[in-house]
Amino acid sequence: MFSTTLKFYCVLFAFILSSISPACARFHGLYAGAHLGAMILKGEHKYTNASPKEGKVVLGDMSYIVGLQGGYMNYLMDSRIVIGAELGISMPGLNTTKDLKIEGGALEGKVNIRHRYKFGLALFGGMVLNPKVMIYVKIGLESNKFDLNYSRLTFQVPSFEKYSVSVRGLVPGLGVYYKIGPKLFVGGEYNYSIMKKMQPRLDTVPLNGAARGYTFSPIQHRVVARIMRVF
Numbered sequence: 001m002f003s004t005t006l007k008f009y010c011v012l013f014a015f016i017l018s019s020i021s022p023a024c025a026r027f028h029g030l031y032a033g034a035h036l037g038a039m040i041l042k043g044e045h046k047y048t049n050a051s052p053k054e055g056k057v058v059l060g061d062m063s064y065i066v067g068l069q070g071g072y073m074n075y076l077m078d079s080r081i082v083i084g085a086e087l088g089i090s091m092p093g094l095n096t097t098k099d100l101k102i103e104g105g106a107l108e109g110k111v112n113i114r115h116r117y118k119f120g121l122a123l124f125g126g127m128v129l130n131p132k133v134m135i136y137v138k139i140g141l142e143s144n145k146f147d148l149n150y151s152r153l154t155f156q157v158p159s160f161e162k163y164s165v166s167v168r169g170l171v172p173g174l175g176v177y178y179k180i181g182p183k184l185f186v187g188g189e190y191n192y193s194i195m196k197k198m199q200p201r202l203d204t205v206p207l208n209g210a211a212r213g214y215t216f217s218p219i220q221h222r223v224v225a226r227i228m229r230v231f
Helices: 003-019
Strands: 028-049 055-057 061-076 081-093 095-100 111-130 133-151 161-179 184-195 198-202 214-231
Touching: 003 061, 028 081, 028 095, 028 111, 028 133, 055 095, 061 111, 081 133, 095 184, 111 161, 133 214, 161 198, 161 214
Parallel strands: none
Antiparallel strands: 028 055, 028 061, 028 214, 061 081, 081 111, 095 111, 111 133, 133 161, 161 184, 184 214, 198 214
16 A cells, blocks of 8 residues: 555656646746845954954844846756846845944944945756746855944044945855746745955054054845746
């Protein structure tokens, strides 16, 4: 009995796989779409002066992210494999404020971190599991724009300064798409942005007895819902 049941499921699975064709899978062609989700900013911001100690804030702030994507995917005949490339732009909602102070010392100011936008290019490879479902992995390179606004600085006049910095990141990810219409797909994706460390300020001449510096090392986890239309 068990052997007969096992044979039945094997035959059924083989039939499902063999039934996949470009006509029914339709994971092929130019596409455009949008995404909406949540992200968490990780990493740290460091503040240093002449003290051997440093002030370090470990980041863990959540925000929304929304954007557009478009690209091309190619369904390889008789292989169930899909490959492609994608361009995307996103507008994160990240806006967080942290204290500047050396460990054990007094408050010396604040920093407001705002993630203005990101854009990038990604390559992906996927597998069609059945006529409606595709899973994929991707690797991308992106550019992120951050505003770092420092205020209430107790050690200088004026008591504020602003830096607008761009930083590149390597972004691996994975996701799934589900076909809800002949050319319309919905899905979900997780990606992990590993950005380069940035140092917007590094004094070479002491100011009020201390050479000061700011170091920002961001990492982001993102989970988004996606929708796309194939043309």
